[in-house]
Amino acid sequence: MAPSRNGRILKHHFHKDGQWRIATWFNQLVQKIRRRKAGQAKTLRIAPSPPSGPIQPIVRCATVRDHTKVRAGRGFSVEELRAAGIHKKEDGSAEELKLATQLTGPVMPIRNVYKKEKARVITEEEKNFKKSSHGPHQCPALWHLGKNSQGSCRTGC
Numbered sequence: 217m218a219p220s221r222n223g224r225i226l227k228h229h230f231h232k233d234g235q236w237r238i239a240t241w242f243n244q245l246v247q248k249i250r251r252r253k254a255g256q257a258k259t260l261r262i263a264p265s266p267p268s269g270p271i272q273p274i275v276r277c278a279t280v281r282d283h284t285k286v287r288a289g290r291g292f293s294v295e296e297l298r299a300a301g302i303h304k305k306e307d308g309s310a311e312e313l314k315l316a317t318q319l320t321g322p323v324m325p326i327r328n329v330y331k332k333e334k335a336r337v338i339t340e341e342e343k344n345f346k347k348s349s350h351g352p353h354q355c356p357a358l359w360h361l362g363k364n365s366q367g368s369c370r371t372g373c
Contacts, residue, residue, distance in 0.1 A: 272291055272292075274326055275289035284330070286328055287326065
């Protein structure tokens, strides 16, 4: 119950010891060193493979907004690796492992390539095109269809 006017404060707890609630980070530097050493140990463990992780395919983004961009995919399937001749049931021999060197950086950097269109003369057909004369609002047969439907106008309008 909240105190009202100038009365007595009920159930007052003014002498709580709050030191046990305070979080400290005295081991912050030690944790940083541990993380760094763990990363170095992992790099040595996966030695012949790239330190940035497994080789990933380049894929296109899924949405309409981003379908022009490319990004790193999740990874290749075993079937794709077998078809490329990369996947083998057993690892390389001892001689091959001695010759293996550690790769640094990304194996293949991902670059978005955009082709610029050259300037051109506008055609008569493009000049005379009217957006208002095309589309579902001009054809009553298309009014009941949604924007993702596969239907088309059969009435010829």
